[in-house]
Amino acid sequence: MTDGRVGTAVEGLAELLWHAVVTRDEPAALRLVAGAADAGADAEALLLDVVAGVQHRVGTEWAANRISVAEEHAASAIVDRIVASLAGRSAPSPRPRAPRRGPVTVACVDGEWHALPARFLAELLTLRGWQVDFLGAHTPTPRLIAHLHQTNPVAVLLSASIPTHLPTAHQAVTAVQSLGIPVMVGGAAFAADGRYARLLNADAWAPDARAAADLLAQGLTGHRTRQRQRQQIDDLPHLADQEYTFIRQNRTLLVRQSLAALEERWPAMRSYSTTQRERTAEDLAHIVEFLATALYVDDAALFTAFTGWTADILTARRVPAHSLRLGLEILADQLRDYPRALAFLDAATDSLPAPHIHPGPGLTA
Structure with missing residues (x-):
């Protein structure tokens, strides 16, 4: 199938899924995704281009006042259950089985309740063979650090969607790096160009889930971790x-x-x-x-x-x-x-x- 036909198929499925989600027809939504998986749809495309694409549209429609807050919450809950259904499937995929890779931790920073972006990333990394601990929404930094002491992952990936969580994200980045573990950050809070990730001295920043997975596969050097153990007012003198x-x-x-x-x-x-x-x-x-x-x-x-x-x-x-x-x-x-x-x-x-x-x-x- 040509790229054009694949793109058309994805767009068509996304439109059908959008209709099912926005009308709160969860059984239909689950059937659509299961049917696509059974038919051999690429797992990553199904997760990111179709399901995540529908979730992005949910947010856009809410901001334009074309759906209510309640409708947005209901749609997001359905999307979350769709992701769970995909995670539990063993449907065939055109991609070869990914090699088994090391442990990583994915979490939302303290106070961040928008967990779906991080969950999409966690599922993508699992598809690519990583051993993923997904800690979910609103992960207090002390609990994150306690978890890392037990698991010692090769990297931590932190998500924040709302800029007001940047000070908390800074604290989490600093705390994780103090353990010698490199940190990648992502999400709308860090700006479209990642400027706030650099300001807060994260080891890496990615604009989306695919980019994050690609960077992780290349290896995070952790050079910022080794060179910058102390941050806060030293790195932000304006404070x-x-x-x-x-x-x-x-x-x-x-x-x-x-x-x-x-x-x-x-x-x-x-x-x-x-x-x-x-x-x-x-x-x-x-x-x-x-x-x-x-x-x-x-x-x-x-x-x-x-x-x-x-x-x-x-x-x-x-x-x-x-x-x-x-x-x-x-x-x-x-x-x-x-x-x-x-x-x-x-x-x-x-x-x-x-x-x-x-x-x-x-x-x-």
Whole structure:
């Protein structure tokens, strides 16, 4: 079969699987994948191009407000069970049996609940012959280290999808490297070009599961592990100004004060329901968390990208994006003595649409 025909077959199967997943027809979804596996479909293509492709589409459709949060969760749960069904199969594949390789550990960093990207990687590595310990979502660093003491893998692969987990990822990378074990990182948190992986001194970064598996097969030298046992403030000298630490430690107070300022500057908020106030508090908390993370990596672009994405989400949900500007201005009023934070807030505010304040129920709904 030519590459073109293979691509068409994959696209057709992916479309059928998408329909089954989004309509919550789990039996049909499982039958489609099982049928493809029984027919001799390439295992990697089935896993990554079809199933992972459908999961990526789930996220895209949620961001565009074409499916709800509940529908996104239901679809992701079905995809997770599809992956489990593939992992338990012994269906034939055109690929020769992979040689048996050494032990590796795959995990999500502490606080990261988006486990599917890491699970796709774990299943791919298993297909390629690695002995994989998949620790799943939200792996606290002390538990990860305890596991590594027992298993001594040749490498650890850490996943993080949300940038606010970069400080925790840094701690995990440092802790694993202190054992002399090289670390590869991946996921959207590290940016499309891997800039934050390099900043945090990971031994390797991969943009996707296939690239990660290929790099692992080549061998991780661990040169960063041997040369850089101490990181944190030594490698991130900008943290000496304590702005990240202040905002991180006072985030609850900043959110509370911002809520009070919102109510004062926009009297209509006084009639908010409890649910609306809670949603607004959550919105402000996200803003503070992303600002703190941008300060940690000293990159205003991370915060500006978040506020731009938030504005797009607001627009898709028919919530006036101008309301975001008000939240940023109020937060800036509280951080006048913190020049880096103020510069990041000003840059993000300047990137938003011209002011036309008309907040809905919550800054980011």
